[in-house]
Amino acid sequence: MSRRESDMRDDELHAFLRRAITRRGFIRRSALGAGGLVLGNSVLAACGGGKDGAPAAGADSATATAGGGKTLRISNWPLYIDKQTVPDFEKATGIKTEYTEDINDNAEFFAKIDEPLKRSQSIDREIIVLTDWMAGRLIQLGYVAPLDPAKIPNLANLVDNVKDVSFDPGRKYSVPWLSGMTGVGYNPKKTGRELTSINDIFDPKFKGQVTMLTEMRDTIGLVMLANGKDPSKATAADVKAAAAKIKKARESGQIRKFTGNDYAEDLAAGNIAAAIAWSGDIQGLAADNPDLKWIAPKEGAMLYSDNMMIPKTSDRQDLAMAWINYVYDPKHSAQIVAGAPYLSAVKGSGAELAKIAPELASSPLVNPPDELRGRLHVFKALSDAEDTEYNRIFQDAIGA
Amino acid sequence: MAGTASGGSRGSRLAPYLLVAPGILWLLVFFVAPIITLAQTSVSGLEGPWWETYQRALGNYGTHFFRSFRYALGATLFALALGYPLAYFIAFRAGRLKNLLLGLVVLPFFTTFLVRTFAWKTILNDGGPAVWLLQQLHILAPGGRLLDTTIAVVGGLTYNFLPFMILPIYVSLEKIDRRLVEAAEDLYSTPLGAFRKVVLPLSLPGVFAGSLLTFIPATGDFINAQLLGSPNQQMIGTVIQNQFLEVRDYPLAASLSFVLMAVITIGVLAYARVLGTEELA
Numbered sequence: 001m002s003r004r005e006s007d008m009r010d011d012e013l014h015a016f017l018r019r020a021i022t023r024r025g026f027i028r029r030s031a032l033g034a035g036g037l038v039l040g041n042s043v044l045a046a047c048g049g050g051k052d053g054a055p056a057a058g059a060d061s062a063t064a065t066a067g068g069g070k071t072l073r074i075s076n077w078p079l080y081i082d083k084q085t086v087p088d089f090e091k092a093t094g095i096k097t098e099y100t101e102d103i104n105d106n107a108e109f110f111a112k113i114d115e116p117l118k119r120s121q122s123i124d125r126e127i128i129v130l131t132d133w134m135a136g137r138l139i140q141l142g143y144v145a146p147l148d149p150a151k152i153p154n155l156a157n158l159v160d161n162v163k164d165v166s167f168d169p170g171r172k173y174s175v176p177w178l179s180g181m182t183g184v185g186y187n188p189k190k191t192g193r194e195l196t197s198i199n200d201i202f203d204p205k206f207k208g209q210v211t212m213l214t215e216m217r218d219t220i221g222l223v224m225l226a227n228g229k230d231p232s233k234a235t236a237a238d239v240k241a242a243a244a245k246i247k248k249a250r251e252s253g254q255i256r257k258f259t260g261n262d263y264a265e266d267l268a269a270g271n272i273a274a275a276i277a278w279s280g281d282i283q284g285l286a287a288d289n290p291d292l293k294w295i296a297p298k299e300g301a302m303l304y305s306d307n308m309m310i311p312k313t314s315d316r317q318d319l320a321m322a323w324i325n326y327v328y329d330p331k332h333s334a335q336i337v338a339g340a341p342y343l344s345a346v347k348g349s350g351a352e353l354a355k356i357a358p359e360l361a362s363s364p365l366v367n368p369p370d371e372l373r374g375r376l377h378v379f380k381a382l383s384d385a386e387d388t389e390y391n392r393i394f395q396d397a398i399g400a
Numbered sequence: 401m402a403g404t405a406s407g408g409s410r411g412s413r414l415a416p417y418l419l420v421a422p423g424i425l426w427l428l429v430f431f432v433a434p435i436i437t438l439a440q441t442s443v444s445g446l447e448g449p450w451w452e453t454y455q456r457a458l459g460n461y462g463t464h465f466f467r468s469f470r471y472a473l474g475a476t477l478f479a480l481a482l483g484y485p486l487a488y489f490i491a492f493r494a495g496r497l498k499n500l501l502l503g504l505v506v507l508p509f510f511t512t513f514l515v516r517t518f519a520w521k522t523i524l525n526d527g528g529p530a531v532w533l534l535q536q537l538h539i540l541a542p543g544g545r546l547l548d549t550t551i552a553v554v555g556g557l558t559y560n561f562l563p564f565m566i567l568p569i570y571v572s573l574e575k576i577d578r579r580l581v582e583a584a585e586d587l588y589s590t591p592l593g594a595f596r597k598v599v600l601p602l603s604l605p606g607v608f609a610g611s612l613l614t615f616i617p618a619t620g621d622f623i624n625a626q627l628l629g630s631p632n633q634q635m636i637g638t639v640i641q642n643q644f645l646e647v648r649d650y651p652l653a654a655s656l657s658f659v660l661m662a663v664i665t666i667g668v669l670a671y672a673r674v675l676g677t678e679e680l681a
Contacts, residue, residue: 271545
């Protein structure tokens with residue numbers, strides 16, 4: 001009996017891992033799963049917008065076929081797309097598409113695909129979407145197929161500032177899906193004042209009422225900015241100094257928790273006053289709970305992108321490139337942003353968004369003004385050894 | 401075995417082995433092989449002696465180990481204190497309600513472990529009913545909290561593993577021949593004396609099984625600590641999970657798992673010796 005029970009529990013734990021350490025949409029998903037048990041109907045309403053139909057959308061709507069009748073299989077983060085995008089794509093191209101929201105955590109997804117890709121086996125995906133640093137690791141390991149610009153004419157719409165990135169010079173293997181910012185989210189009713197700085201998180205007045213993220217680059221990056229260091233040039237000493245500051249705050253009881261996406265739940269429930277938070281999430285909650293605010297602190301905020309890549313073992317790479325070409329049309333990109341309020345890397349997407357969702361198009365979260373862009377930082381690309389070392393320091397700091 | 405029935409004695413001699421073969425195979429593939437791989441992982445990638453990783457595991461995470469055993473022990477004792485009387489009531493006093501009550505004990509399993517733990521988050525919220533009540537009763541200071549404290553973690557563990565305590569105790573109580581209790585009373589034993597001398601000793605195998613089913617998973621649990629605790633309440637399960645998935649320091653994670661298994665095994669054997677039951681061995 002005990003063995004069967006523990007196996008069952010393992011299944012649940014794995015399901016939990018898949019969701020819990022996620023950055024996007026976990027709250028909304030879990031609220032749906034639990035029948036609103038956790039957050040109540042308010043958040044359900046906020047996240048409604050019909051987006052939850054996306055995963056199943058591909059299954060029944062495609063009648064025509066292309067690409068030899070094979071199915072295009074995409075893995076992405078939860079609730080990171082508009083529900084119309086996949087059906088529209090199928091109609092426009094005739095490519096049957098299976099869109100799965102099964103990426104919840106970079107490291108965890110990597111653990112899933114590492115072995116098969118190492119042995120050059122198929123992972124049954126044509127498109128995967130991972131954050132910069134993880135994209136860099138996959139490219140370095142040779143797991144990614146090169147893109148063929150001739151098959152993706154719309155790549156010309158890629159905005160200039162991400163055309164050349166350190167982890168993928170010349171964008172030979174990857175293109176951005178959407179980008180987001182990591183800053184400070186807070187509940188002014190609980191803080192009693194407006195926040196402007198990362199150091200507000202360390203204000204003893206908020207003892208036991210602040211949370212930080214379990215994503216090392218986000219939390220360490222922001223605290224480095226608070227220390228006046230540049231996260232794009234992180235050294236072991238910088239990381240140690242930031243970690244020491246975090247550890248001290250943790251041990252004193254200042255930090256209530258290190259979380260994945262579930263900080264939003266604590267913010268909404270009034271358990272915490274302030275949190276290191278992702279821009280798109282707070283926007284999602286603020287639509288329903290106008291108390292909550294998100295700021296890019298005066299010291300700066302972290303910028304991350306999630307990138308589309310084609311696994312080298314995919315036998316349908318043309319379908320994948322047709323998909324990339326489709327979403328790099330400004331109109332289609334604007335539609336995606338309307339469904340998921342993050343930053344698009346497609347030229348002209350802002351103008352298209354203004355046509356379909358004018359109030360969203362002017363939001364700094366979707367379209368940061370130059371002043372804000374100047375304060376955005378990207379964490380340094382780390383070698384495997386650095387990654388392990390910094391993570392070790394970070395895990396020690398957060399007590400895990 | 402129908403086909404071998406005519407084979408006579410040779411077939412029946414083989415029968416037991418054939419019957420256990422699937423189980424043995426299962427254990428070999430899903431228990432022995434992973435254990436060996438885990439052992440290999442725990443000593444891989446080293447320049448120094450093989451115990452280097454183990455030294456690091458114990459040196460850095462000793463506090464997490466102690467905390468895990470403390471919390472699990474606390475949860476086991478609470479579960480025993482809550483579960484024994486309830487199992488006793490169901491077995492001896494519930495009458496026709498017996499099946500209904502047993503059903504209610506198992507009922508929480510119809511919801512997943514995770515959702516139930518999440519529900520506790522809502523119940524223990526700073527603005528929630530539990531905090532409000534305790535503050536009205538002046539048990540909790542104003543501005544005090546329940547969520548993200550030791551109480552919440554141990555409470556969550558107790559709640560989640562309570563049925564594993566109740567059910568084995570219930571089974572062992574149910575098996576007791578009522579005439580033994582009657583005999584004790586016929587011999588002028590007080591009800592309490594009959595309980596102490598007859599019922600309690602006969603229910604000890606259930607207590608033993610229940611304690612193990614509570615203590616062992618509670619020690620390795622990380623959901624309760626993660627959802628209901630602050631960073632200062634994290635247990636060894638959280639560390640192992642982080643080392644495997646986030647840090648990807650597989651040797652350290654493997655050695656932590658091994659230390660955990662070793663300590664639990666030694667603890668269980670010691671406990672079995674004390675309680676004098678051979679059920680486990």
